[in-house]
Amino acid sequence: MVLLLVVDLDxxxxxxxxxxxxxxxxxxxxxxxxxxxxxPTLAQVYENQGSDVYGNTMTFRVRKVAAALRAPEPRIAASIAHQGLAARLWSVALGCAVRYGRIPDLSPGRLRWDPDASAPDELWLDAVAPLRGDAATIADVVLHGHLVPLAATLHSEYRLASGLLWGNAGSALAGAARQLGHHPELSDRVRGLTAELLAHPLLAGTLDGTTLRRRSCCLYYRLPGGGVCGDCCFTRAPRSSPRGASG
Incomplete structure (x- = not known):
């Protein structure tokens, strides 16, 4: 069992x-x-509410990603945008959990999002209110608070398969944990939290338990010159794939 020093969130x-x-x-x-x-708050984004600046905020983000990566289909850009936002949320939550022993309340109504910016300037928290830093609280905040409504929005708008979306979520979690693992003083705590989170019913089975390779594909290989990601279920990019088959 890893003992954790709990300090106040500044x-x-x-x-x-x-x-x-x-x-x-x-x-x-x-x-x-x-x-x-x-x-807009992320709560407004998940509810597809319009923004005075961006119109439909998620649509703006997907179009921005599509233009940057020359994505031939909007759903490819939507998948990559989804994984990017999931990775940011996991990174903040895990980072706080291992640094402070607590996480701030990251409820969708408290986080504002700029879809035209990149980390760390795209997310703003209205105030720091501490919550427990255990896996159950992180799952409640990130999985249920954000990734469930985000997946519902993207599935509805871009017909992304549930398997693809939860594979993205698992992959994003593993990626955040991998980065934190470069800090030896944090690695034990990170491994414990990540293992508990990957056992959650929404994430269980999304990654291979030994290699952490995902069991679905994020569609990155369909970009011009995309290839496959390091944790992809494919060892090489398929020459062709029916629409939706990699979800």
């Missing part, structure tokens, strides 16, 4: 900064200043 979540930009979470009123008031 208002700026400064302990996340040494972990890298992907783990940093801006806080409103923090060192970078207040969040622009026009940014």
């Amino acid at each position: 208002p700026d979540l400064a302990a996340l900064r040494p972990l890298g930009a992907f783990f940093v979470l801006r806080t409103i009123g923090g060192p970078a200043g207040a969040s622009p008031p026009t940014l």
Whole structure:
């Protein structure tokens, strides 16, 4: 059993900064200043509410990813956008859990999202309210609070298969844990939390238990020059694949 020192969450979540930009979470009123008031909350994004600046925020993000990667189908860009947001949420939650022993309340209504920005400038937290840093709390906050409604939105709008979406979620979790594992003082705690989270019913079976290779494909190989990811279920890019077969 790994003993964990629990410390107070500071208002700026400064302990996340040494972990890298992907783990940093801006806080409103923090060192970078207040969040622009026009940014939608993730609760609004999941409900497909429009934004004065971006219109449909998720559509804007998917189009931005599609243009950057020259994606031949919107659903490919949607899958990659999904994995990116999932990775950010996992990174913040895991980073706080292992650095502080607690996580902030990351409820969708408290997180504002700029779909035109990249980490760490795309997510803003309205205030730091501490929660427990155990796997059950992280699952409740990230899986049920964010990834369930996000998956429902993307499945409805882009017909992404559930297996693909939960494979993305499992892969994003493993990727965040892998990065934290580069810090030896955090590795034991990270492994324990990750193992518990991957055993959750929503994630169980999404990755091979030994190799952590995923059992579905994120569709990255369909991009021009995309190839396969390091944890892909394919060892080489298929020459062709029926629509939806890799979900």
